[in-house]
Every structure is written in C-alpha cells, then in structure tokens.
Amino acid sequence: DTGxxxxxxxKITKRGQNVTFRCDPISEHNRLYxxxxxxxxxxxxxxxxxxxxxxxxxxxxxxxxxxxxxxGSFSTLEIQxxxxxxxxxxLCASSFRTGGDYGYTFGSGTRLTVV
Amino acid sequence: GESVGLHLPTLxxxxxxxxxxxxxxxxxxxxxxxxxxxxxxxxxQFIIDxxxxxxxRQGQRVTVLLNKTVKHLSLQIAATQPGDSAVYFCAENIGxxxxxxxxxxxxxxxx
Numbered sequence: 001d002t003g004x005x006x007x008x009x010x011k012i013t014k015r016g017q018n019v020t021f022r023c024d025p026i027s028e029h030n031r032l033y034x035x036x037x038x039x040x041x042x043x044x045x046x047x048x049x050x051x052x053x054x055x056x057x058x059x060x061x062x063x064x065x066x067x068x069x070x071x072g073s074f075s076t077l078e079i080q081x082x083x084x085x086x087x088x089x090x091l092c093a094s095s096f097r098t099g100g101d102y103g104y105t106f107g108s109g110t111r112l113t114v115v
Numbered sequence: 116g117e118s119v120g121l122h123l124p125t126l127x128x129x130x131x132x133x134x135x136x137x138x139x140x141x142x143x144x145x146x147x148x149x150x151x152x153x154x155x156x157x158x159x160q161f162i163i164d165x166x167x168x169x170x171x172r173q174g175q176r177v178t179v180l181l182n183k184t185v186k187h188l189s190l191q192i193a194a195t196q197p198g199d200s201a202v203y204f205c206a207e208n209i210g211x212x213x214x215x216x217x218x219x220x221x222x223x224x225x226x
Contacts, residue, residue, distance in 0.1 A: 004158075042204050056213065106158035106160070107158050
C-alpha cells in the first residue's frame, strides 16, 4: 500500500455541474477524513467516517455536499450544483486509531476549479 | 473558540542554518499535535507529532517542543536543506476526531 490515493488530481467544471471525487485510504485505516484547503490557508475539516459510519460533518458541508463510504473502504465526495466558491483543493486523510496512535496520512488532493 | 495559529507567515534561512517555526494554540484540552510539511501541489506530509504528556520529541533533523503553560508549539529543523523549502502547518487534534490547522508558515531556504 503506497498511501492515500485521490482521483482525479485535477477537475475543471462549469458552474452548476455536479462533480464526484474518490479517495482510497490506507487499507488498514478505519478512519477517513475529508478536508478542504483554499489558497494560502490551512486545511479545514469537512467530515469523517469511522468504517462506514459518517460520524461528524462540519458546518462547511452544505446541503450540496455529500460524502459516502459504503463498504468502509474507499469514499466519495460529491458536490452538486457547483459554485465558484467551491474552487479549492479537496484533501482526504486516513488514520488508524489504536492505543492513541492516530497516524494521520493525507493524500495529494483533488484540485477543483469551477469556471 | 478553537484555533491554531502561527506567529510568522514567512521565514527565510540560509542553507545549513537551523530554523524554528512557531505555533500558538488556544484549546488547552488538546492532547495531540502534529507538524505537517506541504509542498506546492501536494497534500500535507507528516513530519512529527507530540502528545500533551511530553514537552519534547525528536526526529531526524527535526525537534518539536510543546509548552502547555503558554500553549505554544515549535518545530526546529536542523541543518536546513533546499528540500526543506515548503509551507509548514501545525495541527491540533480535537477530540481525537479531526485536526484544526493554522494558516501555515512558508519556509524558504536560501543557497
């Protein structure tokens, strides 16, 4: 396993279109997180899963955003009716919580540009 | 509210010198902190972490210091190399569920 994989690396879409991103975590990690990062800022938490259960969603995650992790492995993040303000880097991370050792590992991200 | 911030947005050091990047946090209940390095177009890369029951931890060329009294975290990089040029973030683990990141410090290594 080479780490957290995200696909696609880049996505350009027209305003109003729907987009879906995929994240494949490190296989033994049971937690998966989505973050959003805008230029010059640190990543901001969006949501996280423990196995297939979505346990927390940030206020940043509007109704147009939905995330799933159906089998507790890979996850998808969908944005409906994209807006220019959605342009950002979407980062996925995974971790394995055991004995307090979290092991957060980030993927390389999907850069979304809404035109 | 919860926040993690950095004192300096940019830092330039000469190659071979040591660098120190600082971070302030506000949540005294946080028990775990991580430093990440992020290069252009890439995701954050784990550098080193520290738990609140420690005040110092060393890695390869890096040392993290934690001062819980003043809620301050620092990252020391020894003998900086050109490859150390990047943006560095400290992150605070909130309730073992998510990370809160600061704005970042851009470190530039001058030849």
